[in-house]
Amino acid sequence: MPSAALATDSRRRVSSRSRPTSGTSPRDPTTAASSHPSPGGVRLLQRLLGSRSVTALLRERRDDGVEILRINRPDKRNALDTATLLLINDALTELAADADLRVVVVSTSSTNALCAGADVGEDLDAAGGVARMEAFAELYRLIEQLPVPSIAVCVGNCVGAGAEIVAGCDLRVGGDNLKLAWAGARLGVPVGPARLTQLIGLSRAKDLIYTGRPIGMEEAASYGLFQRTAAAADAEAAALDLATDLVRQSAGGVRVLKQMFRELEDSARRVSYENERLIDFQRHGSGLPQGTAP
Template identity: 35%
Template sequence: MALRRCAGIHRRLRLGFSDSIDFSSASGRIFTAGSRSPCAARRWPWGIGARGLFVDAADQVSLSALSGSEEGIMVLELNRADAKNAIGVDMLSKFQSALDRLQDDDAARVVILRSVVPGVFCAGADLKERKKMSVFEAQKFVTSLRSTFSSLEVLSLPTIAAVEGVALGGGLELALSCDLRAEATFGLPETGFAIIPGAGGTQRLPRLIGRSRAKELIFTGRRIGADEAKSYGLVEYLTAAGDAYRKALELAKIISNQGPLAIKMAKVAIDRGSEVDAASGMEIEEACYGQVLKSKDRLEGLAAFAEKRSPVYRGD
């Protein structure tokens, strides 16, 4: 998904590879863009079949589609045990490729991001790799890291971070790019390395927990546990140890049963509306509502209610 920003409410948000809402008017309209997301140029050759398990060559990142009662739920897994899921250049490229595939998958309804490495979600950027970079290379990598996390943030699908174990530095910035978070031990230790969070942490964290608390965490670099993270509003759910994925799956199943287009439009309305004044936010909401008003799913929801049955939504 590509996001183009300009002054006030004049903006376009790409919803897929061909359709966008033009927010330059209150009502909004759909137009054909004719080109794919810029991310598509960075595609990675994934493995087997259209709906099977997609794994990169080094098994650092995998993307799988659940089936049966969990159909529509995609699980994006991190698996770089030797580096505690620290993100290097290669892993970042494969993560972006997974996001490209998710955006291109019409059957996907919701995404769970998790680690399969015990005790750690993500230790942040790979500092051993960073040490070997020139200033130019380091700057280029951080720019790519920020861009990839922004791609995750504006993904049209709801995203849930099942954070079991520590999420430090870029790991916390990764979790902050998701819509919902469960569990976790968080920290932004960058100032202890004489740098600052560079993948969106200085922007997303204060918007989520307030400037003073964000400054305290960034200035001190201290870690906070799940209870404190919950009290700050960093995580939505606390779970028993090792149970974050189960909770994320429970939430994903609920979300996947809702109207897919309605979920996408609600995410657009909330995210974009929170960046502008209330009056402009109302215009964004009106534009988004205009899209669901014309959908077949809306008619299906009304019919299912009248017939006292479960709706069968198709995302159109």
């Protein structure tokens, strides 16, 4: 997917700001995943900050201020382990402070999945499980609080955390191979209502969240989830066309409108409530199951 985009648009350039794999992260590792991480979580995050591979997240910056984040774990269907979560959270934190940023496109290096949820095969103890859930909560918060519009490229598996990324973005482009599902009820994870209800209404949100049934592009489009649809191979290009439309608008005006939408939707309060429930579930409940396919 990325190679075709690079070959057809000379305006795009690959960002050279990828993080080194150790020792130079500008963020305090004790706050990387949450405002109040657990002590065990702090130790785990400190270890992972020095061991993560930057190749799990590919970044590209176009000259017009559009940033493309491509999740790159195709062998895992882009299921997110803790190290990859921290990479994405670092990138989103950096972008939130970037005055030249116009649009963020969340995409994938492979059309088989945007994100298949958590990498539940990751070997974590109890503290590590809490730290990872804190990192997921931080991811959802950072997506919601971006000061510019975000666009999700919805192709292949968008399940669990992948569905939450889709719902957290401002706009969405659907691919024809989509499998979109909220798997929280099946796995016992209290997640979904804060974002999905605002998008498709209470009745439909209850259906998808309670049953966990997957839906494809056509059904999701009928619910109003997508601004554009395309063949899976063309979905990122369609998202970039949409981003170009947004860049033509007033930069300052769009930022003000983004803030107005957040305030009108009361998204900060809703997301904060759900994030607290997620972390409490991991800390005191059964937690995200290990060794189960996402």
